[in-house]
Amino acid sequence: MSLRQYLRSEPDSHNTVNILPMTIPHAFQLAVQRHVAGQFAQAEEIYRQVLAMAPGYAEAHSNLGDVLREQGRFDEAIAACRRATELRPDDAEMHSNLGHALWAGGRLDEAVAACRRAIQLQPQFAEAYTNLGNALRDQGQLDEAIAAYRTTVQLRPDYAGACNNLGNALRDQGHPQEAMAALRRATDLNPGFAEAHWNTSLLLLLSGDFERGWPLYENRWSGSDLRTFERSFTQPRWRGEPLQGQRVLVHAEQGLGDTLQFIRYAPLVAERGGQVIVECQPGLKALLTGLPGIAQVIERGEPWPAFDLQIPMLSLPLAFGTRVKTIPASVPYLRADAQKAARWRARLEQDHEKADDLSKRHPLKVGLVWAGGEPSDRPQQRAMNQRRSLRLSQLAPLAAVPGVIFVSLQKGDPVAQAKTPPEGMRLLDWTDELADFSDTAALVENLDLVISVDTAVAHLAGALGKPVWLLNRFDTCWRWLLGREDSPWYPTMRIFRQPRWMDWEPVIQSVAVELGRTVKARATTASEKT
Numbered sequence: 001m002s003l004r005q006y007l008r009s010e011p012d013s014h015n016t017v018n019i020l021p022m023t024i025p026h027a028f029q030l031a032v033q034r035h036v037a038g039q040f041a042q043a044e045e046i047y048r049q050v051l052a053m054a055p056g057y058a059e060a061h062s063n064l065g066d067v068l069r070e071q072g073r074f075d076e077a078i079a080a081c082r083r084a085t086e087l088r089p090d091d092a093e094m095h096s097n098l099g100h101a102l103w104a105g106g107r108l109d110e111a112v113a114a115c116r117r118a119i120q121l122q123p124q125f126a127e128a129y130t131n132l133g134n135a136l137r138d139q140g141q142l143d144e145a146i147a148a149y150r151t152t153v154q155l156r157p158d159y160a161g162a163c164n165n166l167g168n169a170l171r172d173q174g175h176p177q178e179a180m181a182a183l184r185r186a187t188d189l190n191p192g193f194a195e196a197h198w199n200t201s202l203l204l205l206l207s208g209d210f211e212r213g214w215p216l217y218e219n220r221w222s223g224s225d226l227r228t229f230e231r232s233f234t235q236p237r238w239r240g241e242p243l244q245g246q247r248v249l250v251h252a253e254q255g256l257g258d259t260l261q262f263i264r265y266a267p268l269v270a271e272r273g274g275q276v277i278v279e280c281q282p283g284l285k286a287l288l289t290g291l292p293g294i295a296q297v298i299e300r301g302e303p304w305p306a307f308d309l310q311i312p313m314l315s316l317p318l319a320f321g322t323r324v325k326t327i328p329a330s331v332p333y334l335r336a337d338a339q340k341a342a343r344w345r346a347r348l349e350q351d352h353e354k355a356d357d358l359s360k361r362h363p364l365k366v367g368l369v370w371a372g373g374e375p376s377d378r379p380q381q382r383a384m385n386q387r388r389s390l391r392l393s394q395l396a397p398l399a400a401v402p403g404v405i406f407v408s409l410q411k412g413d414p415v416a417q418a419k420t421p422p423e424g425m426r427l428l429d430w431t432d433e434l435a436d437f438s439d440t441a442a443l444v445e446n447l448d449l450v451i452s453v454d455t456a457v458a459h460l461a462g463a464l465g466k467p468v469w470l471l472n473r474f475d476t477c478w479r480w481l482l483g484r485e486d487s488p489w490y491p492t493m494r495i496f497r498q499p500r501w502m503d504w505e506p507v508i509q510s511v512a513v514e515l516g517r518t519v520k521a522r523a524t525t526a527s528e529k530t
Contacts, residue, residue: 024054032063040067058087062097074105085114092122096131103135104379111135126155130162133169138383140502142173160189164196171203172475173501176482179203194222205478213478214318231312238309240319243274249310251279252300255373256437256456258314259284260463261479261489264333265316267293277307286438287334324481327488332465340442347430348407348446363405364519367444367461368427369452370395371414388454388473390504392417397512398451399425403519407447409440409457449518451511454480462490469514471507474498 031046047064050057065080081098088094099114115132118125133148146169152162167182180203186196201216231251238248250266252259259280270276270293278297280288289297296305311319322328348365371389392414398404399422408418408429418429434440441460444450450461450468454477461468470487472480472495480487480495487493496507 024050024057028057028060031060035063035067038070040070043067044071056087058084058091058094061087062094065097065101069101069104074101077101078105078107090121092118092125092128094118095121096125096128099128099131099135103131103138106379106382108135108139112139124155126152126159126162129155130159130165133162133165134379137165137169137172138379140387142169142501145169146173158189160186160193160196163189164193164199167196167203168199171199171206174474176203176207194219202478206476206482208324208481210317210323214322218315218318220314233310235307235310237315238269238274238311238319240272240321243269243272243309246274246308247277247295247306248274249277249279249304249307250313250316251310252281252284253312253314256281256284257454257459260334260437260456260459262313262316263288263291264328264463265313265320266291267333268320268328269293269311269316270295274309277305279304283436286337286436287441291334324488329488329491331491332463334441334460334463336441336445336464337438340439341445344443345446348428363403363426364449364515364522365407365447366404366515367407367409367447367450367452367457368392368395369409369450369455369457370417371410371412372453372455373412387475387502389414390453390471392420393422394504395508396422396425397508398515399423401512401515401519403523404515407443409434409444409450409452448522451515458493459490462487462493465492468493469511470495471504471511472497474501474503 027046027050031043031050034040034043034046044064044067047060047067050060051064054060061080062084065077065084068074068077068080078098078101081094081101084094085091085098095114095118099111099118102108102111102114112132112135115128115135118128119132122128129148129152133145133152136142136145136148146166149162149166149169152159153166156162163182163186167179167186170176170179170182180200183196183200183203187193187200190196197216198219201213201219204210204213204216231253233249235249248269250269263278263280266276266278275295276293278288278291278294279300279302280297282299282301285297285299288294291297298304320328370392372385392410398406404426406421406425406427408415408427408431410418411431411434415429415431418427418431421427430443434443437456437460440457441464444457444461444464444466447466450457450466451471452458452461452468453471454473458468458470468490470480470493474497476482476497479489485495485497487495496510498504499506
């Protein structure tokens with residue numbers, strides 16, 4: 001039975017409920033009600049009370065696993081769901097729930113196996129096909145994932161969630177029209193399905209339809225993978241109307257790159273007569289302080305000053321009615337601290353002077369970022385981070401380009417790879433001295449080029465007006481649009497796209513060729529000047 005079915009019936013005869021006091025099934029029903037209502041902590045408490053009295057209650061173990069998964073406690077969720085399968089080894093729903101928990105915990109091979117076991121036990125089990133599709137999609141098995149979602153829709157034509165998942169997978173596979181049809185079906189089935197509306201917005205924005213995309217993007221606050229970013233304020237939302245000296249809090253809501261991209265709007269808020277207060281993530285305050293039009297910058301967690309209105313940062317394009325042709329793209333709109341930049345310039349010059357080869361004393365200085373940010377507890381974010389990331393060793397073709405010195409801008413766990421760069425690569429790694437983004441900006445200011453996967457540093461380089469080459473995954477983020485090698489957001493950006501899902505080799509080869517051309521062009525220009 002599903003959770004919603006439990007709301008309409010007593011536990012079935014396979015449970016030990018028959019020999020327990022009648023308070024047990026009633027308590028279980030109360031837990032399910034809290035569960036379905038999204039009151040996960042309360043549901044967990046009641047499920048645990050039920051299990052204290054009825055340790056063999058398989059559904060309670062399985063449902064407990066589900067609420068633990070919803071709270072991001074994946075190891076505990078997997079253990080609870082696995083206990084349910086031990087108690088009911090021939091119950092398809094127990095195995096499907098285990099598969100869902102394993103998927104959330106990033107144990108994809110085990111998740112696929114659990115879901116396939118559920119389907120083997122119950123071949124018409126629609127939810128098991130959906131869970132299987134989720135795991136296969138994160139494995140990169142898009143054809144199989146789409147087949148699983150299509151099977152779900154065939155078994156349950158009214159399953160809006162499966163239509164939503166199918167649309168996402170078709171978008172990832174590069175079929176935007178089919179994806180839009182699936183998402184439209186999801187919202188037709190459930191007009192209040194916020195996540196499907198949000199996914200529709202991503203597809204519209206990806207295609208450059210900002211007019212329809214920005215309003216639907218507001219659905220990110222309800223039921224989407226970003227719902228944890230929602231904030232509660234008593235002050236009303238600013239929606240673009242003229243301001244008369246009112247104080248407006250512009251607050252960051254998603255990743256560091258999002259803040260670096262959309263902070264460009266803050267001076268425009270000031271131009272409409274507002275006093276702008278920016279709340280940003282830790283690590284950005286020093287860089288953003290002093291941006292024209294910003295009265296004050298605070299880090300998330302610091303006390304708010306008094307303000308009259310507020311707006312999430314990624315709602316600013318809607319407030320300004322932004323279209324592709326009206327993106328405020330004047331760069332640089334961020335600037336490095338002059339004193340910090342001077343210190344890095346001296347460090348780089350000192351390193352070049354030590355070179356024993358004259359050709360190495362005036363190299364092309366290229367910053368490198370090869371992997372995404374910190375690990376996420378959210379399954380979709382974790383899977384995307386894996387798809388956008390490389391290993392440093394995969395950039396070996398760049399090491400063969402003469403006349404280049406590379407500077408690591410990589411942070412997080414992948415920085416350890418800088419200790420063993422590809423053979424022939426001159427890689428400077430001073431990242432342990434980069435305390436925040438103002439330090440990174442100062443170092444980037446002294447580079448000729450930044451080559452980066454889709455991370456905050458790519459946005460930083462673009463905002464500083466530095467040449468930046470983006471190594472972009474096949475299932476591109478909406479902000480890079482479809483089929484473009486340039487970006488209307490960053491005039492100095494060039495985009496190198498994967499031609500196929502998870503195929504980095506052609507991207508790296510193209511970058512190596514272009515890097516060689518850049519070095520030769522630079523040498524030609526230098527010789528002409530002399």
